[in-house]
Amino acid sequence: MPPIHAVDERMPPGRLFSLALQHVLVLCAGAVAVPLIVGAALKLPQDQIAILINADLFAGGVATLVQCLGVWKLGARLPVMMGVSFVSVGPMLAMAAAPDIGLTGIYGGIIAGGLFGMAIAPLVTRLLPYFPPVVSGSIILLLGISIAPIGIRWAGGGIGSPDFGNPANLAIALSVLLVIVALHKWGRGIVRNISVLIGIAFGYGLCLLLGKVSFGDIDAAPMFGLVQPFQFGLPSFHLGAVISMCIVMLVILVESTGMFIAIGDIVERPVDKRTMTRALMADGAGAVFGGIFNTFPYTSFTQNIGLISMTGVRSRYVCAAGGVIMIILGVLPKLAHAVATIPPYVLGGAGIVMFGMVIASGVRMLSEVDFTSNKDNLLIVAISCCVAMIPLAAPTFFGQFPAWLSPITHSGILLGAVTAFSLNLLLNGRTRSAADALAEHGAAMKRSEA
Template identity: 55%
Template sequence: MTQPAVHPVDARLPLAKLFTLGLQHVLVMYAGAVAVPLIIGGALKLSIDQVAFLINADLFACGIATLIQTIGVWKFGLRLPIMMGVTFTAVTPMIAIGTNPALGLLDIYGATIVSGIIGIVIAPYIGKLLRLFPPVVTGTVITVIGVSLMGVGINWAAGGFGNPDYGNPVYLGVSFAVLVCILYITKYVRGFFANIAVLLGILFGTLVALLLGKVSFAGLAETPWIGIVMPFHFGMPKFDLIAIATMTLVMLVTFIESTGMFLAVGDIVGRPVDQKTLVRGLRVDGLGTLIGGIFNTFPYTSFSQNVGLVGVTGVKSRWVCVAGGMILIALGMFPKVAHVVASVPQFVLGGAGIVMFGMVTATGIKILSTVDLAKNKYNLYIIAISIGMGMIPVASDKFFNKLPHALEPLLHSGILLASITAVLLNAHFNGLRSQAEANALAQEAGKQADTAH
């Protein structure tokens, strides 16, 4: 009797490969993962020791949320190759809460905990919105996700935001060398080493940067080997209604962005996301945010660069991201190792970032290629206007400056603007499908993806 074939998403690779591929995922997300604690710590004028603890707590919680999302626990978990990290959508609201003289860090944690609980409760209702995302909407949103994030990779290549030596030709040269290295390996190397092309490119770039004297290990000797992440390290959380309302709004924005990410990774690996799967994934966004508040960190969502990495490598196994989650937990508990990983310069990540974010964009374009653009001219309007709206925050970060400050989480997310525009225009021009039709469409897309892959 023949055994049923195992889907590539569920394939368990040898331990050595799992570790190497998992480490690759960690390296490409690390800069983004630690950026939010650094920004919040600086804005709230926390001490160096406190910021270091925030980073360790963040990595630890990242790992836990990733394990729940990839392995799946009860009604939680997408069970697809996803890496979880702190959402940048929450940065501005959290700084506003933390720097308010009447509030502070503990109010951020209180609002984070409550918004996470609310997120878990409302996830099934958000999941019912899947029928609002036919291919013309999904493809447009995923394209905007990739294009919006391309700026991150470009800024990495130039040295990173706030770098006084931004645009140094050395940075640009190393970033370009990393890009060429990745492309060379992708074209001429086969087997396992082709799957870790991004990791090899980053290691190559780090070696070049080290030889050029551009890698700093300052502070490594003073960093402890072991750090225990304790819940409520800064004290018991406080609960302010306005802060809670603000972070709940962030949670809703995160859900919309996550929906696009989940649909993208489902398309890439050939296992399309239906309503039930989407709800399980969104619940982890809520649970991860709850865990973040308890362990002294912030709201969590899926990281787009890792979605792009899945597209680049073609490795679809969720167990690779399970390995990545375990590595993140280890980094959170061993600060000295985390310090070494953090020493990889941002300009080294730049070349890899351009590849990965470009792959997200390419996935969106691939989905749009299945949309009827010849007979249905309205689809062109949906795509054109939605992408235009999504590019507003990218092209002009001051475009909405004269509008109420409270609307910032909504208006400064190009992904959200594109999503809302695409959904509304599609409803106007094409009407809304029933949930059954939406699920049938998702299954058909899965068959096409399996054939393509």
Template identity: 55%
Template sequence: MTAPHDSSSTTTAEAVDQKLPLPRCAALGLQHVLVMYAGTVAVPLIVGGALGLSKADIAFLINADLLAAGIVTLIQALGLWRFGIRMPVMMGVTFAAVGPMIAIGADPSLGLTAIYGATIVAGVFGMLVAPLMGRLLGVFPPLVTGTVITLIGVSLMGVAINWAGGGQPSSMQMVDGVQHAVFNADYGDPAKLAIAALVLLVIIGISRFGRGLVSNIAVLLGIVVGVAVSLALGRMHFDGLAEAPWLSVTTPFHFGLPRFELPAIVSMCIVMLITLVESTGMFLALGAITGRRMTPDLLTRGLRADGLGTVIGGVFNTFPYTSFSQNVGLVTLTGVRSRYVAAAGGLILILLALVPKLAHVVASVPPYVLGGAGIVMFGMVAATGIRILGSIDYGANRHALYVIAISIGLGLIPTLSPTLFQHLPAWTHPITHSGIVLGTVAAVVLNLFYNGVLSRERAMQLAGSSTHSAE
């Protein structure tokens, strides 16, 4: 077994730029992929299921997601002209985009192609504002970012609960030209809940007693156990698997040419800002972990790659991209700082994208199997936000609780009362129907009202220290 990397024997530049032997690099790259895989495919499953896409279309979304994630990871790790932070970063679809994308896709006047049009524009917007993020850091101190990340996790918890129940509790069906809500009689089936609970228990057990790689892929192993039980009980089927090709290439604009609708674009540009803030925190944490000093130019390159990756996502039928926090944590755990390990992970993601049968198998996983895993994944997102909020000095900032309480309260409106804003103009729906966007706007405005704007240096210092503690 290869000994852990000894950071004391090399300089920071050597550690980050070190080219490891190919077998070790491949193995460590595979480890990164295993850690992020469940989270990587979660967004296509959520969005595809919420929009009522077929199993074949969801499988295509997963393939497209893996391909784009691999390409963007390579750009971030290796660099491409003025793009890429050239550090061990793994990229995946941001959960912050889930709510707005579902709201856009479910709107009959917008639809899936409007998601991709808005995603492309948001990516271009991200590349343009990337150089300004250093100045905007003062608007997004840990009080705001911690609140937003907490809200993301809490908002998505409803998705995990519906997964555990076997889907949506009701669906809309057209009867005599009128839409009616039809209750799902199988929702909450005890057998489905039992399998979801089993997955959760397996994850808890592995996280408690597992070591090394086994502990890191506890979520994936929990899903595997749930799949095995579902297969044994005859509750999981692979209809259409035989027709799926072994090899395929993801083509741009598979679902049609993108549509550029202003409400959707505004919503996704707000998500892009959130994504850039999340990535900034992760990059600052990674700089502290690897010992590489984070300069404005380096930060801009990383954020610009986020924007380019989002454009690539829109072109290849997928979604906005950001750095995955669990992989930043894995760098800390393993002590391996080489960016070529992340590049190896990117190549593995691309190879997986070329195997549609694998994507079809993943798309066949019953939603209740994902339920137990979703509670862990989304709960961990919320827990990360709570840990960032725990770094705040509430004695010195006596209005912080107002910012947190009001922002989360407003952000939960679309989750707890989805029809509250139904009479507002249709162009507001992508914004008002997304708790994450509502909560973010509220947190930024309230923080500015109570605390003003921090200096760039102080904001970077706070963001780096709070994100590092959250890892």
């Protein structure tokens, strides 16, 4: 009988749970950030933000199970933890600002984008040559720049807060940031990996002591409640939102390709074309499922790739157990209500770190780009960065354009991504084979988690 590969290893329940819980803790802070951001942008009340948080954890758990265990032709059958992608934040905020789209329009775009992702999954590896580091690095950099203001606004107390910029609130945000920095510097093992979560817990505890937490309707929330599909209404489909989320899905799939290659190398089960197609189709299916169950597009979380490297545990059943834990957390409304009571300035201290790290990741990827012998790469980064700043610098810049285009024209990350892709195609063309592009994406992802 052949030996069991480490990816397929099963272990005792106690050890399985403890290892799975580590993965959930690493993922948790980033996973709940997106519903908090979108909920605040739409000015949703606390109980509806709690619904988004429950749905996020529940759907993320289901998506994780599909990737780890496989369903039909979906899933990589690798140790993967799935969480909401930050790539979708900017476009969704642009949709939230549009007067006629709202949350149901966002969900319609997500479902359409997910179906588009499933359709193009077999072709993504052929598209990789058109996403060299100068393009993907620019996109990641612009993603961080576009969401960094959210962390800054949180640190001030949240836009619209009557005591925005209160020194006491800023001091709490700073204390959260300093705790995270200290743990990242001197922490070891799992403590360092969950430094953001510990920082948030520290800030929340400080706010409890100071009486700065408003529990709202947390007592009225049930202990257990199933996540219901279309809880905010049936999805509506707007052309601009659909195009926007299709572009987002393409970027997510390109990003995921590097992650799956890296995971395959780390666990010593190389990802072939068939496995890659199944994995990317599961990403698309996760977005469809998310749109149905009141949440957002999913991707594999890079932090968990680093945890696999750190622990040396390569079993996909550990991540599958993590998915089960997420599903259980997703049906506990009181927990989601508690998360929704975290003051913005606590989240701000953590958000500055999380979103700033996205910027740093883009800078690191761009550091590998040849800017010396190929001056065109400088032009690509320069123009795409400036174009991405248009919605921030001049919100009415595209005011004379058709309203249906607003989800695209008001999203700096989409404008920058399309510009970087188009300029690279014009100036550099296809400079690598698909095989070289696959290897390069996987190597870049491994370096980012080294």
